[in-house]
Amino acid sequence: INGLVLPDEVAAFLREADLRVSQFVRNCPILLTGFVPSDFVTVYQALRAIAEAKLAPGTSLCEWGSGFGVVALLAAMLEFRACGIEVERDLVDASRRLAEDFGLPVEFVHGSFVPLGAEACAEEAYADNNADFFWLVTDADNAYNELGLDPEDFDVVYAYPWPSEECLIESLFEKYAAEGALLLTHNKYQSVRLRRKVGKRFVPMPSVPV
Template sequence: MLESIVVPANLLTFPLSPDAVRLLRDADERISDFTRRQRPWVENFAVCDFRLVDAALAWIGEADLARGERFCEWGSGFGVVAMLAALRGWDSFGIEVEPVLVDEAQSLAEDHEIEVIFAAGSFIPEGGEDSLQIVDDISHIDMDCPSGYDDLDADVADFDLFFAFPWPGEHAYWEAVFDRYAAEGALLLTYHGIESREVDSLKLQRKVGQIDRIDETN
């Protein structure tokens, strides 16, 4: 069961660190170059508002919302959010289905000396495909790629905070995977910028048990 946590509207009061400024400047250049030269085009590749997500990570840390310090970016692309999380002190990982993007992420992390572990594979655990029945259209989710968790030597339940940028209409599937496999108390931060105003573009949810929900209403 998922419980929503209100994300404050003034997130951008949290400043970027100097290391994050350098990372975002370099990432922007590399992503622009990648989109110009990459053929065939990686169809599912899109970038979120990294500045806003970094501020959300800062807020989550300051508010002590997470139960631990392990972070995983689902569909990590160039790995920028995973790197921002590492700069914020998280033990950070990323899973990406496109090997070419994993290579780009590893190169960026190495050049900025940021410790993040990336894996090529699916964010869906083995056997998680049966959650498909809850969503009619999941055209942007690769269901044939092996799970990436073996390469991370981890399970979904080992992480305390996840970040994802689902395509419009596919959020329910990502949330279902999180609800089924994440540990109780884990957090899911999702970006909705394609379909929302900036103030509403981030959503934070916590996995809670039925007993927790009952206690809070008493």
């Protein structure tokens, strides 16, 4: 997919999404939310590569910390059955409006993507990192109950963790995701990383061509 030309409908969607994200960022200081948007074109290319190569065991995708919901909505445009979990209510509302305006069937719920029973893992990670930027919240609504799904029900999980959260994201996925599920993460170098859960360990996937 090197040199991919975005489909017209995807390009139009991303223009509107970028506009709304920019307006939100201007009006809401980053320190209030920990919200930083992904490089959406790079992520779209990765999702398209996953879909075309049929790398995932199925089409269910959850965006952990979905923010504006752009990644989950892009996934829906690629025919994934997508949803998103976000702890900031304003962002949940914004993502629902974006989904409605573009007629995309993605459910966004308010809450923490940290499963019940995993709170100690998050607290341990916070203590170990002693990080100023650690945005995972564990005392929010039970998002999985609202979705009617469990972490093991997702074939693909996408996350854009802060550096201090990377190990926790990996630990949660390793413990709770289904065998064969994929973890797609965005990193600070504007690239993506794809891994598959095999047994109790991660197996790096071949580079996703973006």
